[in-house]
Amino acid sequence: MAYDGGSGPSKPPPPPRYVMLTEEYGSSSLATVPPGARRNMPRHRITDGGGLRGCLCWCCCFLLLLVAAVAATSAYLLYACRPKAPSYSVSDMSVARFDVSSSDLTVYAKLVASVRAENPNDMVGIGYGAGSRAAVSYRGTTLCSGRLPAFYQGHRNTTVVRVAMEGRHGFGPGLQGALEESEEAGNVPLDVYVSAPVTLRLGDVDLREVTVKVHCALVVDCLSPKKKPAIKSAEYRVNVEF
Secondary structure, eight states: OOBSTTSOBOOOOOOOSOOBOOSSSOTTOOBOOOOHHHHSOOOOOOOOOHHHHHHHHHHHHHHHHHHHHHHHHHHHHHHHHOOOOOEEEEEEEEEEEEEEETTTTEEEEEEEEEEEEEEOOSSEEEEEOSOOEEEEEETTEEEEEEOOOOEEEOTTEEEEEEEEEEEEEEOOHHHHHHHHHHHHHTOEEEEEEEEEEEEEEETTEEEEEEEEEEEEEEEESOOOTTSOOOEEEEEEEEEEEO
8 A cells, every 4th residue: 555645545536537448559559549539520512602692793894884785776876866656648549449238237348548658757668577467447347358578678768559458247227327427428438457467677687577557547538430539628546566
């Protein structure tokens, strides 16, 4: 038994926290080295988001510059070209056939209208595509319908298009009597509707296609194939649908 300065027996040292058997010192040797699983501490990889944020910032700046360039170009073209709306009118109308049947209350009409289109622009051409429609009605009842030909109208150009319209529709006895009274008075009101897809062309570039709709309220003196009708008055309304 060992003594420590006469203060009493000494206490044995506490057992090691970790125990490991090693081949170098034998199976009875003890080592106070923590197990290997505790040696390798987990490491967290830190990703750097600065590069991604910089890339997004450059993309946003590029898109803003692109939008600004397109807006500036459009504004310049509008200022330089100064586009003006085309004008339309019905310059002439002829009646090839107009028969009212009292037996089945129908009317068969074949009319030809001359539509005058004027393009006042110096740098903008107008292309009229397929898919147009023209119709003539009397007091809300369609008499005949047809299509405009597809054509291109250059700068400062005036083009007269002949539109043939034909059809058979129901025509009640009340409308037949009203038409006879209108012809006797020499004032037959007609509504001419024209709808056409239109593309504006600047140089060799076709711009956006729009739909032009024209409503012409005509008053003619008669609707007889034996006499050429005279246009007594006309009012026009033009609407553009984007």
